[in-house]
Amino acid sequence: MLDLDKWQEILHTIKQNKLRTFLTGFSVAWGIFMLIILLGSGNGLKNGVEHQFRDEATNSIFIYNGRTSDIYRGLNKGRRIYPDNGDYDWIVNNLSQLEKISSSYSIYGDNQISYNGEYGDFNITAVHPSYHEIENLTPVDGRFINQNDLRENRKTAAIGLTVKETLFREASPIGKHIKINGITFKVTGVFDADNNDRENREVYVPITTAQTLFSRNDDVHSLRLTTKEVTVEESKGLVNTLRSKLSQRHSFAPDDERAVYISNHIEQYTQFLNVFKAIDLFIWIIGIGTIIAGIVGVSNIMIIVVKERTLEFGIRKAIGATPSSIIGLIILESIVITTFAGYIGLVLGVGVLGLLSNVMPANDFFMNPQVNLVIAGSATLLLIISGIIAGMVPARKAAKIKPIVALRDE
């Protein structure tokens, strides 16, 4: 194998037979190229949709306020139904699969928030301490509002990154006092919602404080909860339990889906995961098909090449080539071509994917098309090995053939 002269002989043969080399190499390079594009695009799709779920925990169920869609027990159609503190307590006390829960109450209207002469209009949302975990908020500085803040109705606030930058610029806001609609709140921490501009314009305050100061009742706009590991079926059961309990507590028809909207992310996410499993499977089927096509292509070309070279092998044998040297010549040539072509396909494929992710703006459906290089490398190796096996069969035949038959076979 390390015989320099042998390599020179092979490289010479390859150089002198460019079309043949190109045809063999092309089927390999094309196979690998297509496989990488396919796998990469599949990953791009997956990354895009996974990115859509980045804001929220994927095991969450959200309950939003709504309006009744029909008359129920003498009560009006179109009544507004808000979840309230009672619902919150019931869920905390009765739902065994509950992991975290938070209410969310938005204070609408112009909320003027100021610090030291800097002003800004921001959203105020009253929440429980688990809210930042349910919404995947990243702590930048300090802490979120906590249980003590709620218990003692403290006037504390956690602020979004944009709020901090507007009011405080470079300075640290922790422990500073901001004014919300004229009332002084102490800043506990800064949170980043992964470039989500709306969420970064939020000021989070304890729900108890907000209900005392602003709303003066115990309604909330939504309840957000996460569950322990549950199956899709279990999550559907949970949603049903929640809906029937809410219908009892707020007197609306148990089958009225618009009285409160319950959005089941577990079901959505699992559906997406299933879609991806299907896409993955589909890509693999096509990928394996592509590889098989490549293998067949290489095999065909090897068979033709050996047939075409029968006379040459006959001549070589007549002047003293041993059968093993003929096999070695064919196999090494096949290895050199497929390895080189496979590498070209690999580089081109990865290059095109890179170009694609640069040219196409990242969006919710396509993002960071990447490919597992181990898989791509294994595919290349597989093609090389099949090239060898494909070459081996006719090569052995060519090596076994009597030189006289080969020389006569013009």
Added chain:
Amino acid sequence: MITLKKLHKSYTAGKNSLHVLKGIDLKIERGELVSIMGSSGSGKSTLLNVIGILDGYDEGQYTLDGQLITNLSEKKAAILRNNMIGFVFQSFNLIPFKNAMENVALPLYYQKVSRKKRNRIAMEYLDKMGLKEWAEHMPNELSGGQKQRVAIARALINQPRVILADEPTGALDTQTSYEVMDVLQAVNKTGITVVIVTHEKDISERTNRIIRLKDGNIENNFINSKIKSYA
């Protein structure tokens, strides 16, 4: 040099068996220039292939330079061919994608001679054939006579004991044929045994001995006393 005793050879094609060589007894001494003649189907090419260890035989005995040639493995046969025999074919059988020098040097590749050295030796042999200027040319750029001289240079480069030529002038015009024969006669003068299969009378008349084959048997075998030569 070459001794054949009661050599039989048949080919099977499907159910039919064709008995080509029917008990050939032949002795060729070292340094002879022999021609084997016969009409097509007489078995002359088969005989040459057996002598050249390109093909096996069924019965009898073949001894080459004191060595019994029987049931050789492909590898041993290849090594023997490489060391002992040089071939010249009617259709030249040069490798089309190698230039004249590389074609001549190829037998030395199988003797593991380094590239530089074998190309240098190939140039010497091409020079002897008067083809030094054509060393870099590909076979399709050479005339028939030039191709055959390249083939002869290739047959000579591993310094064989025997040159076997199968209709070496079959594809050439008369003038070129004579030139090629001059070369083969010159080769023979250096002491190498030369066996030529031909059906051309004027070619066989330029060899020391003429062996005539008919239907797989030696019809006659006589010394050519009036050997013609232009050399």
